[in-house]
Amino acid sequence: MREPALIRMLPDGRRLHLHDGPIDLIIEANGEPRAVSAAYEAAARRFVSILDELCEELPLLRSHARKNAKRPRGAVAERMFAAVEPYCEQTFITPMAAVAGSVAEAILESMTVPATLERAYVNNGGDIAIHLADSHRYKIGIVERPDRPSLFGFLEISAADSIRGIATSGWRGRSFSLGIADAVTVLADSASAADAAATVIGNAVNLPDHPGVTRIPAREISADSDLGDLPVTRGVEPLSCSEMFAALDSGVRVAEALRAQGLIHSSALCIQGHTRVVSPSHAPASIESSPRSLLHG
Amino acid sequence: MPDVFPPDTVRCDACPVLCYIKRGHAGACDRYANVEGELVRVDPHILLDRAKSQGTPLVPFLEREGDWDGKILKGQETFVTAIGAGTTYPDYKPAPFIVSSEVEGVDMVTVVTEGIFSYCGVKLKIDTDRHLGPERNLVRAQGEPVGHVTTAEYGSQMLSLGGVHHLTGGNKSEGRVTCETLLDLCNGREVELTIDEGASVRVAAGRPPVVNGQREERMRVGCGSATIGMFAKQWFGKVDDVVVVDDHITGVLSEHQAGKLLGVRETGIAIQGRRSTPGRYFQVAEPGTGWGGTNISDPLTILKPFKTKFAWPHLRLLMVSTTGEQFAYYELDDALRPVEKELPEALKESVGRIRENCEPALTSVLFMGGAGGSLRAGVTENPVKLTDSVKRKLTRVTCGGAPAYIWPGGGITFMVDVTRMPENAFGYVPTPALVAPIEFTLKKNDYALLGGHVDYVRPLADVLKEKERQRQLVSHAQNPWPLKPHIGSSGS
Numbered sequence: 119m120r121e122p123a124l125i126r127m128l129p130d131g132r133r134l135h136l137h138d139g140p141i142d143l144i145i146e147a148n149g150e151p152r153a154v155s156a157a158y159e160a161a162a163r164r165f166v167s168i169l170d171e172l173c174e175e176l177p178l179l180r181s182h183a184r185k186n187a188k189r190p191r192g193a194v195a196e197r198m199f200a201a202v203e204p205y206c207e208q209t210f211i212t213p214m215a216a217v218a219g220s221v222a223e224a225i226l227e228s229m230t231v232p233a234t235l236e237r238a239y240v241n242n243g244g245d246i247a248i249h250l251a252d253s254h255r256y257k258i259g260i261v262e263r264p265d266r267p268s269l270f271g272f273l274e275i276s277a278a279d280s281i282r283g284i285a286t287s288g289w290r291g292r293s294f295s296l297g298i299a300d301a302v303t304v305l306a307d308s309a310s311a312a313d314a315a316a317t318v319i320g321n322a323v324n325l326p327d328h329p330g331v332t333r334i335p336a337r338e339i340s341a342d343s344d345l346g347d348l349p350v351t352r353g354v355e356p357l358s359c360s361e362m363f364a365a366l367d368s369g370v371r372v373a374e375a376l377r378a379q380g381l382i383h384s385s386a387l388c389i390q391g392h393t394r395v396v397s398p399s400h401a402p403a404s405i406e407s408s409p410r411s412l413l414h415g
Numbered sequence: 416m417p418d419v420f421p422p423d424t425v426r427c428d429a430c431p432v433l434c435y436i437k438r439g440h441a442g443a444c445d446r447y448a449n450v451e452g453e454l455v456r457v458d459p460h461i462l463l464d465r466a467k468s469q470g471t472p473l474v475p476f477l478e479r480e481g482d483w484d485g486k487i488l489k490g491q492e493t494f495v496t497a498i499g500a501g502t503t504y505p506d507y508k509p510a511p512f513i514v515s516s517e518v519e520g521v522d523m524v525t526v527v528t529e530g531i532f533s534y535c536g537v538k539l540k541i542d543t544d545r546h547l548g549p550e551r552n553l554v555r556a557q558g559e560p561v562g563h564v565t566t567a568e569y570g571s572q573m574l575s576l577g578g579v580h581h582l583t584g585g586n587k588s589e590g591r592v593t594c595e596t597l598l599d600l601c602n603g604r605e606v607e608l609t610i611d612e613g614a615s616v617r618v619a620a621g622r623p624p625v626v627n628g629q630r631e632e633r634m635r636v637g638c639g640s641a642t643i644g645m646f647a648k649q650w651f652g653k654v655d656d657v658v659v660v661d662d663h664i665t666g667v668l669s670e671h672q673a674g675k676l677l678g679v680r681e682t683g684i685a686i687q688g689r690r691s692t693p694g695r696y697f698q699v700a701e702p703g704t705g706w707g708g709t710n711i712s713d714p715l716t717i718l719k720p721f722k723t724k725f726a727w728p729h730l731r732l733l734m735v736s737t738t739g740e741q742f743a744y745y746e747l748d749d750a751l752r753p754v755e756k757e758l759p760e761a762l763k764e765s766v767g768r769i770r771e772n773c774e775p776a777l778t779s780v781l782f783m784g785g786a787g788g789s790l791r792a793g794v795t796e797n798p799v800k801l802t803d804s805v806k807r808k809l810t811r812v813t814c815g816g817a818p819a820y821i822w823p824g825g826g827i828t829f830m831v832d833v834t835r836m837p838e839n840a841f842g843y844v845p846t847p848a849l850v851a852p853i854e855f856t857l858k859k860n861d862y863a864l865l866g867g868h869v870d871y872v873r874p875l876a877d878v879l880k881e882k883e884r885q886r887q888l889v890s891h892a893q894n895p896w897p898l899k900p901h902i903g904s905s906g907s
Contacts, residue, residue, distance in 0.1 A: 121429050129873040139430025140444040173431035292445065332587075340443070341424050341435035353845065355587055 123169070125162045134158045138169045141221055147229060147238035148254075157229035157238065164228035168194060168221060179213045180344035182206070194224045201310035204381055205318050212344040218245035218293075219285050219313025226309075240309075243292060245285040245316075247309035250277040258284065260303050260386060273305070281383050283309030287320035288388075289351035294336050294343065298354045298365055298389060299323035302373075305383040315382045323369030323387055330355035357390055366394045423452040494525065494816055494854075494890070494897050522859035523898050524872055526794045533848035535784035536577025537600050538830070540568065541616065541624045542634045542776035544662070544708045547572045548613020555609050559592035560585070564610055570634040574608070576600070582847055594847035600780050601833045601841040601849065620780035621834040631776035635737035636769055639666035639707065640695045642737055645772075646765050647673035650733070653761040656682040657733045660699065660717065660741075662708035670694035683725030683751075684732070687717045707736040714743055721751045733762055739769030779832065782814070782841075784851055786827040793868075794855055800865040801855065802827055810857040810865075813897045815840040816890055819853075829853075835891045856897055 123138035134145040143165070147157045171192045172179065178190050183199055183206040190199055190213065201216035222242040229238055230249050237254040240247045248256055255276045275281050287293065288301040295317070302320040306312035325331060333349035343350075357365070366387055373385040373396040384397030423438045427447045434442035441448040448455055541547065547564065548554075554562040554574050562576030581593040599606050605619035617625040624631050636642055639661030647668060650657050656679075657668040668674040669682045671694030688699035699717045703710025711717060714734040721730075728749045735742040744762065745753035758766065791798035804810040805827055812819045812827065817835035822828040833840075842850035863869050890896065 120431070129877065130871060139432050140442070142444075170431050173433070176432070339437070339440055341437050353587060 123166050125165070134161060136162065136165045136225075138165065141169055142243055143222065143225060144241045145225070145229075145239070147233075147235050149233070149235040149237075153233040153235055157233040157235055160228045160232050161225050161240070164225055168224065171195070172217070172221075179217070180342070181212060182210055183213055194220050197223060197310050201308075201314040204379070205314065209318065209321070210348065211314070211318065214344045215317040216310045216314040218242040219247065219283055219309035219311070222247035223283065223309040242309075245309055245313045246283065248275065248282055248284070250275065250282075252277055260286075260301075275305075279383075280307050281305045282307055283312035285309060285312035285316040287313075287316035289320075289354065293317075294340075294345055294350035296321040296345075296348060296350060297323040297369070298325060298328075298331055298351055299369060299387055300390065301386075301388045302369065303386045303388075304373075305385070306381065307383070311381060315376055315385070319369050319373045319376070319385055319387065322372035323365050323389060325357075325361055325365050328357075328361070330357065354390075359392075362389050362392050365389055366392060370394050370396055423449070425449045425452065425454045427454055429454075524857055524859045524862040524867070525898070526855040526862075526867070528790065528793050528853060529842070529850050530784065530786060530790045530853045531844055531846070531848050531850055532784040533582055533846055534579045534787070535582075535597070535782065535849050535851070536562070536575065537597055537833075538781045538783060539574040539576060539600070539618060540571050540779040540781075541574065541618060541626075542571045542774075542778070543624055543626055543631050544570065544635060545614065545626050545631075546702070547574075547616060547626065548610030552611040552613060555611070556596040556606060557592050559589045561589075561593045561596045561608070564613070576608075590847045594843050594849065597782075597849055598841055598843050601782050601851070602839050603833065618778040618780075621777060623776050624778045633738050633740070633770075633773040634776050635661070635707070636739075636772040637737065638664040639737055640664045640671065642666060642735075642769060643668050643671045643694065644673045646769065647671070647677055647679075649765045649768070650762070651677045651679065653759070653765075654733045655680070655731045656684055657735065658684070658686070658714070658718075659735055659737060660707040660709060660711070660714055661737045662700070662702050663697075664691065665696040665699045665707070665717070667694045667696070681725045682730055682732075683722035685719035685722060687719060706741045707738070714741075715745075715753060718753070721747065723751060726751045733758075733766075735766055735769060737769075738773045739766050739771075740773075742766045780834070781830045782833050782849075782851060783828070783830045784849070786812075786829070786853060790853070791827065795862075795868070796866040804857060804861065804865050805855070809861050810855050811897065813854045813856065815852045816854070816897050817894055818897075835894055837888050837891075854897065 123136065126135050127133070128135050128144070132146060136143040136145065145158070145161055147154045172194060175190045175192055175195050178188065179195055179198060183202045185203065185206060190196055195213065197220040198213035198216045201220060202211045202213050205211045219242070222240040222245055226238060226240045226247040226249055229235065229240075234251075235249060236251055237256065238249040239256065250256065253276070255274055257272060257274050259272045283306045284303065285306075286301050286303045287295055288299050289295040289297065290300055297320045299320050302316050302323060304312045304316040304319065306315055331351060332353035334352050335347040336343035336345035336350045337347055339350070339352075366389060369387045373382065373387065376382045377384070377396055377398070384395065387394045387396070421437060424435050427434045427436055427442045429447050430444070432443055434447075436442045436447065436449040436454070438449050438452060550564050550566065552564050553560045554564060554576060561581055562574055562578070565573045565575045567573070577593055577597045582590050596606055600618070600620060603620050605617055605622070607615065607617050609615045614627050637645060639659035642659040642661075643657065643666035650668060655669070659666040665686065665688065667684060667686060669679045669684060674694065686696050686699060688696040691697055700709035700711045702708060705711045706714055726747060728747055728751065730747040732745045732747070732753060733742065734745070742758065743755055744758040745755050748754050791801045795801050801810065802825070805812055805821055812821060812829055814829070814831040815836035817831050819829040819831045822830070836852075840852055844850060859872070862872075
């Protein structure tokens, strides 16, 4: 039985909550009250059909993206495809790697077109699309272990930065990862680009064939996973410092390369309490680690 | 369905993604799962209904359309538990539900969250006189160490299971099995445990323990000596001497202090075993499953001949076990030998009373955990103030509506009887750690004073409107109603 999409204001009266199947969005817009309500209404209108649109092309979105292959038709699906396209020749990647960021981005766009907002965000389970006008800013906290919440770092993004998307990937998260990072957070020009890059960097934080890492073919956990028989990480035993550094090194190399290509702005990579940050040297917005993580690392 | 999927894979039709969900797994949304081949919504959020009697414990609440007639919410009081509330992610955001409800004119606030506890364990009290194993020895489940034998208490053996060292300090399999064992025990399921150099036990909360395949029935009322002390007055004048047979301490009325005080005459009785103090004997026989936990079936085997200097013909003697399950009555013949006779009416009552004072042997499971700083931060901006408020009894802590005992000292370390919580109140995360519900209830103005997330407080009626994820249960009859305002400075 199909459940209807949920559209409601959260009890604080400020934030909008949209939920449909696996999509769960928390949205907040700031600006003139009339603009905010117009934006929320537009978001809700756009939202109700978005899951059905994606599902129409689900088999294609779950298969390995290839250049010159058949491209998806839907606007969100096209965004997903474009986000993973830069990676598809080097690695196995499906447009699903960017689904959360792309949905967030599409909803945010539907809000900013009809209304003039000071700032707004659409948070799709940690993959966030942001809008900033003029001199407005967002302060953002970063968590390394979704299951053991504690803030390890924060960053501030202002309108002048080009950053409009944040995404996090890790083996403990809801989506599968081929790597062993607890969390890889990426800042990029768009949420869809951040989402795809976080997946790619997360996969690269790895120790191939390490006996302390439990991997299971994705299909054994989720029958119709887009990752098929690829081994996804289900457990990581405590690692020695040199092992953690080796895993982080391999992730950092990929993150540096993506930054050099302009695919990402910066990234924070976390594994078992150790964090490495890849960011431009003179960045006005960069990820700062709190003293707590310095104690660990 | 493609034939590559196992036969008990289900296809979820709750949304157009139409996930194929394998048995024991959840769909892409984490809200629908395949439980034993059935598609089940897995996140019901449990509300407790205050009811005078326990009645039917489970009232479905719009789980399927049309099942529910809407009666409960109108007439009765409702308490929102933390079961299925979900944890805030991360916890320094306000807890998922901060609910206000007016009770007897006082504005109460309940902060509801599910805590993730890697510092947690269970304390088991197993009612048995049998030797389960040496103190400090390891307790294992599926061969993995999950805890240890701790002290023997009155009529029972305590085991301590779990704790952070077994959960996260050992190897992966130790952590996983520990988590599984704790989860099963907390959710009322039976668990098999083996003790190094000791017994194997099957235990479940609120049920009789099974020790080496043998089910325990009753706890003894006390040791043999204590039983003499308790019943001496009832025996005085109706019988000349009483022996309470016990593997631990066998008691003899005429020699015991309690008998002496009443003026019971010396009878010349002589007992096998090692005399401890007057009227108290150790090791009258070997341990076993006979009288009073000994191996004897004929109680006369522990008696030596009566001393002729003191004994007399027709002397009346009662022998009884510590549970009253076995008893025999004798009178001495002219040669001062005991001859079994029918138990006189006057003594039947006292034997019956021993029996009725032996309570059913059970296993009790107390979950013990500590509310960490970040969990407390979900309640207030200044976590230490919550600790302080709990210690001053301004804030009541409950787990799934069940009362929790708070340890003195630092932090909020609590214990709760899992049988008083709703079914399946516990979950786990693969860390491994247990997920347990925890609710903090206090007056609204006290909440504001301790820096609570007042802006997030929602009226109860508002929470109840979100029917889709809720389940209504009748509260446990023995639990005080969590919202009853007897706490705090103005309390009665």
